[in-house]
Amino acid sequence: MTDDGVRDEGTETTALREALAAEHAAVWGYGTVGAALTAGSRPQVSAAENAHRDVRDRLAELLQQRGDDPVPAEAGYALPFPVLSAVDAAALAVVLEDGVAAAWVRVLDQAVQSTVRRMAVDELAGAEVRAVGWRGAAVRTPVTTPFPGLPQG
Amino acid sequence: MLPPTAPAPRGFSRRALLAASAGLALAATGCTSGSTGAPEVSTAxxxxxxxxxxxQETVVAAYASAAAADPTLGAEVGELATQAGTQLERLRAAAPSAGPSTVSSSPSGTAPPAGADVRGWLRSQVGAAARSHADAGVDQTGARAALLGSLAAGLRGHEAALA
Incomplete structure (x- = not known):
């Protein structure tokens, strides 16, 4: 929410740009997740990575249609913690999905078009469903959260 | 782990992973239209x-009914039921015009049919509520949209956990 509570296409576009940045990070991060997991987990990683690539591309197209330059991917990212095991990799996937979820909640908060909000609710749900699986793999309990994308507390 | 050709890591940028955490405090509280300068909220x-x-009261009641019908399942999904209750509390705080509960203490009418797969029934109840919250979130704006979208996603997570 903006400080003055005003929302317009500008606030919506800014939130979409932030979501695109988060999707770029997720695509990159899943490369690291996949490298640290066994072959048996690859389908789950591939599905998640492809989902983020797809929404990244749709976001970029949407922003281009608005005459906005899509946010490019960063040249590199640092891991939030060392990824030394399969559990670490799953924990990183949770971080990625939680980051994406927060970005989509921000879009919901800032959007003025219902089509954008529909995209946001769909992608937010997808991120949380993936996160549930990764929290389990990261041996976290509970595997669910009542308010995905919103600050806890 | 970075590819050998990748430049030195610069850290997850604020935009990349953490940006959206800013500015959500109001959304987190499920704030309504009382804020000065906030857009008017229609009666609809x-x-x-x-x-x-x-x-959401139906979801809470469904968890209670499922636990009554299948105590083993009830013990397994206790945390989910607690989360559903927490969601209800925040939703009520965001919708002060909502009347007093008529469901949570009286789950009749939200019970699994005799002989039904209780887990499957509960999952369908949760999924229906998630769809409803999602649709409502699309129709709402601002913090209300954010809250409903988050609730919908949370219940989708429950659905996944119940699968």
Whole structure:
């Protein structure tokens, strides 16, 4: 929410740009997740990575249609913690999905078009469903959260 | 782990992973239209939010009914039931016009049919509520949309956990 509570296409576009940045990070991060997991987990990683690539591309197209330059991917990212095991990799996937979820909640908060909000609710749900699986793999309990994308507390 | 050709890591940028955490405090509280300068909220939006309270009450009742019908399942999903209750509390706080509960203490009418797969029934109840919150979130704006979208996603997570 903006400080003055005003929302317009500008606030919506800014939130979409932030979501695109988060999707770029997720695509990159899943490369690291996949490298640290066994072959048996690859389908789950591939599905998640492809989902983020797809929404990244749709976001970029949407922003281009608005005459906005899509946010490019960063040249590199640092891991939030060392990824030394399969559990670490799953924990990183949770971080990625939680980051994406927060970005989509921000879009919901800032959007003025219902089509954008529909995209946001769909992608937010997808991120949380993936996160549930990764929290389990990261041996976290509970595997669910009542308010995905919103600050806890 | 970075590819050998990748430049030195610069850290997850604020935009990349953490940006959206800023500015969400109001959304987190499920704030409504009372803020100075906030957009006006239509009666229809207010009524719809109150309607979602009833939807969430149905979820809470469904968890209670499922636990009564299958105590083993009830023990397994206790945390999910607690989360559903927490969601209801925040939704009620965001929809002060919602009337007093008529469901949470009286789960009749939200019970699995005799002989039914209780887990499957519970999952369908949760999924229906998630769809309802999602649709309502699309119709709402601002913090209400954010809250409903988050609730919908949370219940989708429950659905996944119940699968």
């Amino acid at each position: 939006e207010t009524d719809q939010l109150a309607g979602q309270v009833a939807v």
